Amino acid sequence: MIFKSKLLNEDEVRRALTRIAHEVIEKNKGVDRLCFVGIHTRGISLAKRLVDLVEKFEGKRVPMGILDITLYRDDLSEIGLQPKVRETRIPFDLGGKAVVLVDDVLYTGRTARAALDALIDQGRPSRIYLAVLVDRGHRELPIRADFVGKNLPTSKSEVVKVKTLEDDGEDAVELWEVEAS
């Protein structure tokens, strides 16, 4: 893959997350029954940041869970990969909660769909929001995000890489081009 450009730098990522945190509080009319569930891997780091930001703005720490969706994917046969199943841990009752599912990039919508199934297997929230740092388009399912850090039109041959301080040592969103083979 060839690096093309940096779409968001550290400050821009921080600002995007801050805005999302505000919008969540706004839309949920406060933090009552609010919780965040991060999707492996970078969705977890982003969810943690959102929890921190919400606490900063509202003075209350809301619960957070993590979700692995590998075996919920509908394209396992096509990709045929060694499954990288990781921990799913939601250490609170989802019943009646307003859940913000957090992922780094919204693309085809398949991950979000799998995440909805995986989440619903764990309990019965009163509602589910979807928050993503980047929406790059090319949806294959009727899914949209409630909170978007940045809309970035891309081509299918491009790859959007979200980097986080926790996982990659820096906060950034980068655009890469898949090499023609």
Next chain:
Amino acid sequence: MKGDFLIKKAKLVDGRGVHGTADVLIGEGRILSLSGGEAPSVLDASGMILSPGFFDPHAHLREPGQEVKEDLQSGLTAAARGGYTDIVSMPNTTPVVDNPEIVAALKKKAAQIQQARLHPAAALTQGQEGKVLSEAHRLQEAGAVMLTDDGKTNEDAGVLAQGLLYAASWGLVVAVHAEDAGLRRNGVMNEGAVSYRLGLPGNSGYAESARIARDLEVVRYVLDRLAAKAAPDRLLHIQHLSTRRGLELIRQAKHQGLPVTTEVGPHHLTLTEEALNGLNPLYKVAPPLRTQSDVEALIEGLLDGSIDCIGTDHAPHTQDEKELDLLRAPFGIPSLEVCWPLLYTELVEKRGFPLDVLVARFTDGPRRVLGFPPLHLEEGAEASLVLWNPSAQRAVEPQTFASKARFSPWAGWELKGWPVCTWVEGQMVCKAMEGEGIGQSAP
């Protein structure tokens, strides 16, 4: 001179050796001349070889009672297509061939089929139960040429001794399936590295050699008992020899002048236990396929005469039966139609085994075991002949078999030496299909 058939320019090979080409005139059931003559049918046999008809001392034709596997019609047709003019059928049918009426009925029915000739073997003991001797003399009168409990093993040495003693009076050979049932247990393949690895019940080669050793001692005992009378030149025939060790015992016994003979089957000369690696019951046979060392020894024994003849042990079963699992599938491999081209290709072509010796093991060898005179290509000899093509190559295609058992461990093997025509007493009973190298021209 006038005859029925003239076979022109055929190369002659019989048990005495390889001869030159000749124009063989057949008539009145005999070879009338080796130097041409007139006949309404003339075959141009250039490039082909004419031999005396093959004689199989060991085939299972399944009639009566198991016609779903094979019957006289299919079995004798398969034999003729394989170049056989004479065939000994085993008596382990349902019911067992243990009385003169069944022998006579089989003979009569086979004669009407007009393919290879049938020479029934009869049971050594009634019902092949290993207890009461069958009526050797009456059976012989009806046409039986051999006594055997093949299909079962002769566990009671005393009964075998009495059987040998009694059969000797009538000049009948007794054939034995030499495997010790206790050592063999329920083995389904050769016991050894392959069976240990595959986790299949093994049948050790020592089950065969231990039984041969016992039976040779029984023969010595019987000879002692016969001392006052004329000692026979044939007494015990050990069927389907499969082991190097068993061969050593027989070779030694023959050197000491014991009246024992033996045979080997085409599968024991061309396949080994490794064939079972694919876990296919097609290769399940008794005695089992052994090791390459055994194969080498058996070929050596066939060459030096320790092994008298080739016996196919043609053992047809239904395809369904052979597709059971390895524990339940029946033992046996059908081979009448491939035996000659298989051994011609694998032994003569690939290993340089002398052709005339191989022909002898298909003709004079089995004839001697059974007390038939040798049959050679000479004027006046009975015209039971096979013409075969040493150069045309063709793959084994079981679906074309005349036998009902249309499967083969040699399926797909490219072989030469396929029979082209078979005559029994001057009658052409089998002719190869179109396009298989038979040239026919007007006189």
Next chain:
Amino acid sequence: MSESATPSFPKHLLDFRDWNRRQVESLLETAQMMQEVLARPVKKVPALTGFTVATVFFEPSTRTRISFELAARRMSADVVSFSGATSSTTKGETYRDTLRTLDQMGIDAYILRTDAAGVPHQAHRWLHKPVINAGDGWRAHPTQALLDAFTLREKLGSLEGKKIAIVGDILHSRVARSNAELLPMLGATVVACGPATLLPGSLPGATLTTSLREALYEADAVMVLRLQKERMEKGLLPSLPEYIAAYQVNRERLGWAKPQAPLLHPGPMNRDVELEGTLADSAQSLVERQVANGQAVRMAVLYHVLVGKS
């Protein structure tokens, strides 16, 4: 991407003849991930939704069957069961007929148990569908060996250079054969021990001995096999007390192995025959862990043969 390192897999599990170390290790990693699913409150994922697997057992084995069926169900596959005991096989229908009949019903994978070696291979030739061998005669029981390897690695870490003793009726044991095939592939040394009449003449992958002391000496783990009582009737063993006196793994003899060497048994167990009963419940015993791991391993196998990269 790291996923590209995933090796391709045979689309069947008959034995380990056509598997290599990388594939086995990858499979065991998948099993580790399946453990993660089994640790969730909701132990079910939709990974195999739409697939139908058949457990076809021509020889009864409740435990193995339940383990496979649960594994399939936890991945949302549909499961049908065919049992030889109540089937038409006793009425003369052949395995081939039975399997071909099932095949007309749209089965995606077969889990096969038979008393005869080789039937899974035959089935694989007849069906052109994934076949998982759940035990064929004395020959192979690959998922048992995989769960044994998984359990051993959980306890011992890498099996490189580890000595694993297998004790009992080696000759008639598919468990011993599959472990002798698999464990050396993962770097272990296998010593198989039993009375001379219950040892094969050779066993690739294992050293054979009739000396229990030699087998257990400094062993890193001990696997005890079930003794079938009909061996006495077939003249292979003098008596049960004789076997116990010479070959039972008891507390004293287990002391010949390394301290705290884990103890495995494929089950079902004859307590106080091949194994001193209280040992099975001791801290050294991994018997229950084996059963738990069996499910994860079978989930991984199903995953690989049905949706893995071929």
